[in-house]
Amino acid sequence: MSTRAGLKDRLHYNETFNCVQCGYCLPVCPTYETMKSEVHSPRGRINLVKMLAEDKVKAEDLREPIEKCLGCRACETACPTSVQYGKILEGAKEVLEFAEQKSxxxxxxxxxxxxxxxxxxxxxxxxxxxxxxxxxxxxxxxxxxxxxxxxxxxxxxxxxSVLPDLPSPVERKKRARQFKAIGSRKLTVGFITGCVMDAIFYETNRNTIDLLTKAGAEVLIPVNQTCCGALHAHAGKITDAKALAKRNIEAFEKEEADYIVNNAGGCGATLLEYGELFKGDIEWESRAQAFSNKVRDISQVLSELDGLSFTKEVNGTITFQPSCHMVNVQKVKDEPLSLLKQVKSKGYREMNDKERCCGSAGIYNIVNYEDSMEILDSKMKNVKDTNATIIVTSNPGCLLQMKLGIQREGLEKSVRAVHLVDLLVEAGAVSK
Ligand code: SF4
Ligand code: SF4
Structure with a gap:
């Protein structure tokens, strides 16, 4: 970051000019809603980045507003000039990471x-x-x-207190690397098991494999895959994120898979943007883009396969809290709902503003706990308005956040939160 031109490149300075200051993004920004200040809005943050590139403010002036951004990317969906806010945010985080004096x-x-x-x-x-x-x-x-x-x-x-029940070390060791499709094979998919996902949500991963095979997919689990790098990229550690992305690209290149499937909205968004991450890299850009082109959320693959029916009624009224990265970055909206609507239950209730971030946002709820809880409380108001007893989510972070929300509202006896995959298994998914 030695020259001003280098800094401008890193901060995506040219991209900041696409912002015409219209403010259409303000009503969809959760931090603008709760913090009520311009610097905590997308427009304010973009302006600060532009001013840093022009040497009108110091990096430290950006730190708090940028660190308080959820990275939910809702602002991109509201923007009439298609400002690539995610790119600007990632550049700002990288610059801040570089500038920080650490012990x-x-x-x-x-x-x-x-x-x-x-x-x-x-x-x-x-x-x-x-x-x-x-x-x-x-x-x-x-x-x-x-x-x-x-x-x-x-x-x-x-x-x-909101962690799921974990499998024993013996069960964990037993998982195979390849699972045959039940009935005739319609697709072969590589499954990205994730880091935290596989450590803590092992049961959801097991259920993912179960659903895919029953729906007619052969499932491959490459041994050398690793963490997707989302947390690294969100922390501004782009070099580390790239190193992990390269390992995943190499691991999945060795497999003959039609799709690369994930069951965590945040990871899926990062995997989908590997192509963007390596933009301009002669060796890696096309390999990364080929990888990203195959990335699918589990709900997309199950919908395409259309190979499941559901045999049991789930005892409760369902509402859906989608992951903002799944909606705003992966643009996956209809498939989870169409699967949910096939499940027999006491009914489905749409939540107001369901696509607004719940405040989980990677590790945002750990490092910005109080701000995250304020956003969560606003989400829980919408949950309660539905009178639903089952909150379905599509991302492990959102799932834990919803469980925290249930605890904060004292609703543990009447409401539960569950990952979409686990609900489909609970609903007695069988091959058609
Ligand atoms: S990413 Fe989310 S929190 Fe950050 S500025 Fe955009 S809408 Fe607001
Ligand atoms: S909606 Fe887009 S152009 Fe308008 S202020 Fe927000 S980022 Fe800028």
Whole structure:
């Protein structure tokens, strides 16, 4: 970032001129709604980026407004001039990451989390296994009884109580690398199992494989795949995100898959943008774009296969909280709803403003807990207005956030949150 021209490139300065200051994006921006200030709006943030590129403000003037952005990309959908806000945001985060003075301890802990833990299957399995031990050994009950969880940093104690039941280390080890389609094979798909998804939501991954095979897909799970890099890119660690993307591209290039399937809206959005991530890279751009062209959300593949029917009634009234990355970036809207409407239940109730971010946004709810809870409370008001008893989501982060929302509202006895995939299995999915 040594020259002004280099800084302008990194900040996507030319893109900022596409913003005509109309303000159409303001009503859809959750942080503008809750924080009520221009610098927490898309337009305000774009202006700050432009001013940094022109040397009219310092990088530190951007830090708080940029860090408070959810990255939900709702502003892009409302923008009449198609400003690529995601690109501007990612550039700003990279510049801020570069400019930040970090202590040695901070550098070591970040390197451990981003470079050692997230990319490593072994680390992720260990986290999953330790969480299983915590749940099953009685430690969790004791910790909750003594309220020691309240002492955990960054409100992490709030999150441990909403984790799903984890599989034992033995079950975790047993998973095969290839699953044959039940009946005649209509497609072959590579399944991106994710990092946190596979560590904590292993059951949802297992159910994903179950649905795909029953619907007529052969499922391949490349061994060398890794974390998609979403958390790295959102933290401005673009070099690290690219390194992970390269590993995934290479791993899936070895498989003859028609699609690369994911079941986490946030990861899906990142995978879909690998092509963009390597724009201008002679060696990687076309390989990354070929990968991105195959990326599909599980709901898209199940809808296309049309190979499932549902045999059991789910006891409750359903509402749907889609992941904002799935809607705003992947543009997947109809497929989850069409699957949900095939499920027998006490009915489906549409939520007001259902596409507005719930405040989860990667690790936003951990690092900006209070702001995230304000956004969540506004979402829960809309949930309650539906009188639904089952909140279905399409992303693990949204699922945990919805569970937190249920707890905050004291609705644990009457309302539950569930991933779309798990609900379809609960609804007795069988091959047609
Ligand atoms: S990404 Fe979301 S939170 Fe950030 S400016 Fe756009 S609408 Fe607002
Ligand atoms: S809607 Fe688009 S052009 Fe209008 S202020 Fe927002 S970002 Fe700028």
């Amino acid at each position: 040695r301890a901070q550098k070591i802990s970040e390197s451990l989390i981003f470079n050692q833990m997230f990319p490593s299957k072994r680390w992720m399995n260990t986290i999953g296994n330790l969480s299983w031990f915590y749940q099953k050994s009685g430690l969790q009950k004791m910790a909750q009884r003594t309220e020691i969880t309240h002492l955990a940093p960054l409100h992490l104690g709030k999150f441990e």
